[in-house]
Amino acid sequence: MTDRVLLSSPDVGHLEESYLVEALRSGWVAPAGPAVEAFEREVAARCDVPHAVALSSGTAALHLALLGLGVGPGRTVVVPTLTFAATANAVAYTGAQPVFVDVDPRTGNLDPALLDQACAELGPSLAAVLPVDLFGACADYERILPVCDRYGIPLIEDAAEALGSTFRGRPAGSFGKAGVLSFNGNKIMTTSGGGMLLTASRTLADHCRYLSTQARQPVAHYEHVDVGYNYRLSNLLAALGRAQLHRLDEMIGRRRALRDRYTKVFSAVPGVTLLGADDPEANCWLTSIVVDPQTTGWTAADLAQHLADRNIETRPVFKPMHLQPVFAGARVVLSGAARHLFEHGLTLPSGSAITELQQRRIFDALTEFLGRSS
Numbered sequence: 001m002t003d004r005v006l007l008s009s010p011d012v013g014h015l016e017e018s019y020l021v022e023a024l025r026s027g028w029v030a031p032a033g034p035a036v037e038a039f040e041r042e043v044a045a046r047c048d049v050p051h052a053v054a055l056s057s058g059t060a061a062l063h064l065a066l067l068g069l070g071v072g073p074g075r076t077v078v079v080p081t082l083t084f085a086a087t088a089n090a091v092a093y094t095g096a097q098p099v100f101v102d103v104d105p106r107t108g109n110l111d112p113a114l115l116d117q118a119c120a121e122l123g124p125s126l127a128a129v130l131p132v133d134l135f136g137a138c139a140d141y142e143r144i145l146p147v148c149d150r151y152g153i154p155l156i157e158d159a160a161e162a163l164g165s166t167f168r169g170r171p172a173g174s175f176g177k178a179g180v181l182s183f184n185g186n187k188i189m190t191t192s193g194g195g196m197l198l199t200a201s202r203t204l205a206d207h208c209r210y211l212s213t214q215a216r217q218p219v220a221h222y223e224h225v226d227v228g229y230n231y232r233l234s235n236l237l238a239a240l241g242r243a244q245l246h247r248l249d250e251m252i253g254r255r256r257a258l259r260d261r262y263t264k265v266f267s268a269v270p271g272v273t274l275l276g277a278d279d280p281e282a283n284c285w286l287t288s289i290v291v292d293p294q295t296t297g298w299t300a301a302d303l304a305q306h307l308a309d310r311n312i313e314t315r316p317v318f319k320p321m322h323l324q325p326v327f328a329g330a331r332v333v334l335s336g337a338a339r340h341l342f343e344h345g346l347t348l349p350s351g352s353a354i355t356e357l358q359q360r361r362i363f364d365a366l367t368e369f370l371g372r373s374s
């Protein structure tokens with residue numbers, strides 16, 4: 001049996017090993033230490049934001065960003081319906097209601113016209129807008145930010161998938177009152193698990209750092225006036241993150257080269273488009289195709305089966321949040337675009353750790369499938 005080609009597996013090696021061992025030997029094995037502070041400085045610089053708070057996950061960063069901006073019970077937050085559950089879960093943790101808004105069919109990112117409609121409908125209950133940079137391509141902030149400004153609603157950017165991307169030259173994660181990154185195992189770079197909150201506000205950064213360490217007052221005995229969380233990133237994982245950050249551009253380059261190969265293959269196939277793939281500023285975290293079965297004569301599921309038979313992993317595009325049982329009954333503003341992408345999309349192996357030999361297997365399998373199906 002050949003080895004399994006995975007969608008997006010961690011890409012780590014000698015550099016990560018040396019950073020991790022060095023941190024271990026330094027004695028800083030706690031969720032505090034020089035690597036945490038250095039990692040925060042380096043990510044803040046990379047994303048061109050004044051402050052960064054290293055946390056145990058992207059979900060924790062979303063949760064604290066929402067709390068820090070005063071989101072809570074009785075309020076609503078706009079979330080694009082096409083996202084990973086963490087975006088909506090974080091809203092639910094605060095006691096607020098996520099309101100699911102549909103996406104641009106070309107990119108899968110929050111539809112600015114529908115956002116405008118949602119803001120008008122939600123009125124004073126609306127506490128924040130939480131766009132997602134889907135699969136690494138930034139949402140259209142040129143159109144989204146003016147809508148938020150017009151209604152006076154803060155924007156939190158879920159850039160969990162978008163570290164290293166830019167929009168009109170500005171780094172992902174820098175567009176909102178707060179931005180959120182994830183370093184989960186399958187993301188563009190990993191700390192095995194981790195996240196970061198980015199912000200221009202020192203007050204917000206300090207408040208989130210305070211909440212992330214059980215909200216301890218600065219006194220010797222344990223004094224608490226707020227409910228806190230255990231959300232700080234460990235020094236060991238921050239060291240791993242620093243090594244990954246050194247390699248970020250190299251890893252993005254490999255994902256981009258893979259996307260270019262997919263683009264070449266599918267540009268010759270009528271009825272197949274690449275989701276948001278014409279964005280030259282995206283980090284190419286995941287590459288997804290959208291299939292029009294009327295034109296192709298085959299479905300996304302047919303191709304998924306063909307690749308699975310050859311031990312190559314694919315995945316449907318996210319099932320929209322408004323179709324999830326856990327969020328049944330949530331308010332929605334829909335066009336049908338997210339459901340279409342879910343039903344006809346397919347995410348292809350996109351990771352930077354995919355070897356040349358594995359790439360040959362992927363593209364041989366695609367050539368075989370497309371030759372047989374045409």
Ligand SMILES: *Cc1c(COP(=O)(O)O)cnc(C)c1O
Pocket residue numbers: 056057058059060083084086087132158160161181182183184193194195
């Ligand atoms: C991965 C991801 C998250 C959550 O990050 P974790 O570090 O896994 O908690 C949030 N939002 C989106 C869009 C993600 O892809």
